[in-house]
Each structure stands twice: as C-alpha cells, then as structure tokens.
Amino acid sequence: MPTTKNSSDVILEVNNLHVTFTTHGGEVKAVRGVSFTLGKGETLAIVGESGCGKSVTARSMTRLLPEHTSKISQGSIRFKGRELTKLSEKQLRELRGSEISMIFQDAMTALNPTISIGEQIMEGIIRHQRISRVEARKQAIEMLGLVGISNPEMRLKQYLHEFSGGMRQRMMIAIAAVCKPSVLIADEPTTALDVTIQAQILELFKMLQKKTGVSIILITHDLGVVANMADRVNVMYAGKVVESGTVDELFRHPQHPYTKGLLASMPRLDTDKSLPLTPIAGTPPDLFAPPQGCAFAARCSYAMEVCGAFQPEQTAVSASHSVACWLQDPRAKLVFRPPSKSNIMTAQG
Numbered sequence: 001m002p003t004t005k006n007s008s009d010v011i012l013e014v015n016n017l018h019v020t021f022t023t024h025g026g027e028v029k030a031v032r033g034v035s036f037t038l039g040k041g042e043t044l045a046i047v048g049e050s051g052c053g054k055s056v057t058a059r060s061m062t063r064l065l066p067e068h069t070s071k072i073s074q075g076s077i078r079f080k081g082r083e084l085t086k087l088s089e090k091q092l093r094e095l096r097g098s099e100i101s102m103i104f105q106d107a108m109t110a111l112n113p114t115i116s117i118g119e120q121i122m123e124g125i126i127r128h129q130r131i132s133r134v135e136a137r138k139q140a141i142e143m144l145g146l147v148g149i150s151n152p153e154m155r156l157k158q159y160l161h162e163f164s165g166g167m168r169q170r171m172m173i174a175i176a177a178v179c180k181p182s183v184l185i186a187d188e189p190t191t192a193l194d195v196t197i198q199a200q201i202l203e204l205f206k207m208l209q210k211k212t213g214v215s216i217i218l219i220t221h222d223l224g225v226v227a228n229m230a231d232r233v234n235v236m237y238a239g240k241v242v243e244s245g246t247v248d249e250l251f252r253h254p255q256h257p258y259t260k261g262l263l264a265s266m267p268r269l270d271t272d273k274s275l276p277l278t279p280i281a282g283t284p285p286d287l288f289a290p291p292q293g294c295a296f297a298a299r300c301s302y303a304m305e306v307c308g309a310f311q312p313e314q315t316a317v318s319a320s321h322s323v324a325c326w327l328q329d330p331r332a333k334l335v336f337r338p339p340s341k342s343n344i345m346t347a348q349g
C-alpha cells in the first residue's frame with residue numbers, strides 16, 4: 001500500500017475493505033478489497049466512473065450505509081488506532097461530526113429543511129461538546145462567519161430554502177466542521193454548483209484545512225478539481241482501487257489503462273479545449289457477478305490471457321505510486337503462458 005506519509009502521520013488506514021448490499025436481485029459486491037491511508041492534513045481524492053464504489057467506500061468510514069441491507073463483510077478501518085468496523089451505532093454517532101464528518105452534493109437532502117440553520121449547527125455542538133446553548137450559539141456564529149456567511153446572528157434563524165445553492169454548501173460545511181473533526185469526507189461537494197461558486201467552495205476547504213489541519217477525502221468526477229485540491233489520488237474501478245499515487249504521478253505518468261482512459265475522457269485544467277475528449281468504450285461490469293480476472297479486461301485494449309483468469313494485485317511503481325495491472329506485474333509471464341506477439345506489441349504501444 002503506497003503512502004507518502006510517515007506511519008505516525010497516518011490518521012486513517014483502510015485495509016482490504018469489502019462492502020456488500022443484499023438486494024432482491026442478489027448480492028451487490030460494491031467495494032471489493034479497498035486499501036488506502038490518509039495522512040494528517042492531507043487531501044486524498046477518489047475518482048472513477050459512476051457506480052465504481054466511491055460513495056460506498058466513503059460512507060463506510062462512519063457506516064452511513066443502509067443498516068439492514070449493507071454489510072462490511074471483510075477488512076478493517078483504523079482511525080487514530082481505533083478499529084471502526086467494530087463500533088456500535090452509539091459509538092458511531094459520537095464519532096460522526098466530532099471526529100469524521102461528511103459533506104454531500106445536495107444540502108437540501110443532507111440537512112433538515114424544516115429545522116433552522118441555527119438549531120442544526122448547535123445540535124452537533126451541544127451533543128459532542130456538552131456545552132450550554134449560549135456557548136454553542138457563540139461557536140455557531142463564529143463558524144458561520146468563518147465559512148463566509150455574512151450577518152450570522154440573523155442567518156441562524158433562517159431555513160435552508162432561504163439560501164442559494166452556494167450558501168447551502170457553506171452551511172453544510174459549517175455544520176460538518178464546527179466540532180473540528182480530524183477528517184472531512186466531501187462527496188462531490190461542488191458538482192451541483194456553477195463554476196464561480198465551485199471555486200469559492202474549494203477555496204473554503206483549503207482555508208479550513210490550513211486553519212485546522214483537517215484531512216480531507218474528496219470524491220469528484222472533475223479532474224481539474226483533483227489537480228487543484230488533492231495531494232494524492234485513488235482511482236477506483238468496479239469496487240477496487242486500480243491505481244494510487246500523487247497527483248503528479250497520476251497525471252504525468254498514469255500506468256493503468258483505465259486511468260489513461262479517464263484522463264482522456266474527463267476535462268482537466270490543462271485540457272486543450274479544441275481537442276475532443278475520448279470516452280472509454282464499453283461499460284463497467286455487473287457487480288452482482290464481478291469477473292474472475294481483471295474487471296477492466298472487457299474494455300481494455302491491452303488485455304492479455306492472464307488478465308481474464310486472475311485479478312491483478314497492487315504493484316509498486318514508486319514509494320507513493322502503485323497500480324493493479326498485469327502489464328506492470330513481472331509475475332504475469334510466470335502465471336500464464338506469455339501473451340502472443342501481437343499482444344506484447346499492443347501492451348507496449
């Protein structure tokens with residue numbers, strides 16, 4: 001598992017996480033052996049196509065998953081040395097907001113539109129800090145000011161529908177950050193916003209991080225946002241992390257054919273707008289019955305015989321960069337007979 005941090009700096013360590021959902025159609029294997037670390041004050045981006053398991057991975061950290069139909073079937077999540085997969089619902093409630101907070105795309109569904117902003121922000125403060133309402137109100141006003149809400153005393157009495165989209169995101173960030181959690185998990189926090197407001201919200205994250213040292217897990221479809229915000233990136237595909245590295249490593253030296261495909265299919269800050277983006281042909285596999293070998297094989301123009309038979313394991317490219325692809329694994333030729341000459345040429349091309 002690559003990391004750019006000393007082990008003492010690691011605040012969150014996820015190891016071989018598997019999450020399944022029981023549905024009428026069978027068991028969805030949504031997350032299939034995800035491992036990563038998050039350093040103190042670090043921003044880790046998670047990217048990948050829709051349905052690859054970004055949100056389920058994120059929600060697993062504080063088990064914000066449907067209680068009766070979801071299961072962490074394997075793996076561990078260690079936060080400041082505590083094993084989170086073993087916590088009771090009561091312990092998780094204490095952890096959420098005070099230690100690990102989540103921010104979602106849509107404040108209207110994530111927050112309660114029938115309770116005033118003041119009550120919602122103060123509720124968390126009183127629950128986690130056990131302080132008086134007067135003191136909680138003071139902290140709430142300070143926090144709203146910090147996230148750029150003018151006239152916070154008056155705003156406390158208002159309801160969500162009285163704010164613009166950008167303001168609502170600021171409110172959600174204020175509620176998430178008010179108890180000074182160590183980790184903020186933001187699941188597409190700016191996707192619904194226009195570009196100018198998006199930039200302001202991203203600046204707000206940066207400011208909060210600078211001020212409090214909070215670690216951030218940022219889920220986004222936007223590689224421009226990744227380039228602007230993240231230290232490291234996990235690329236997910238079909239419930240697995242297929243490549244992980246620093247922003248520079250992933251953008252400049254992508255190794256996995258899927259990462260290369262994503263880079264070609266998603267706009268970036270440095271994308272030449274005159275060149276067309278190339279979507280990745282095909283669709284992700286069915287997570288009810290994931291393929292036996294590499295999940296990307298059906299869409300991969302480099303696929304070799306070994307790819308269909310065995311799942312590739314993580315291979316280190318550098319101390320901070322790893323990839324799960326047989327092309328990078330020296331054992332590929334030992335596992336199966338060597339690929340045909342034409343495949344070798346394709347693989348290196």
Ligand SMILES: Nc1ncnc2c1ncn2[C@@H]1O[C@H](COP(=O)(O)OP(=O)(O)OP(=O)(O)O)[C@@H](O)[C@H]1O
Binds near residue numbers: 021023030048054287
């Ligand atoms: N409550 C649920 N019940 C059954 N399956 C679920 C549930 N939530 C998620 N899944 C499945 O788990 C897989 C991963 O979903 P997830 O929401 O993590 O994707 P994602 O990467 O966040 O996608 P997006 O970019 O669209 O938000 C998908 O196949 C999804 O259909």
Ligand code: SF4
Binds near residue numbers: 256258295304326
């Ligand atoms: S393991 Fe094989 S199929 Fe999968 S991405 Fe690598 S080359 Fe393609």
Ligand SMILES: [Mg+2]
Binds near residue numbers: 054055187
């Ligand atoms: Mg999602």
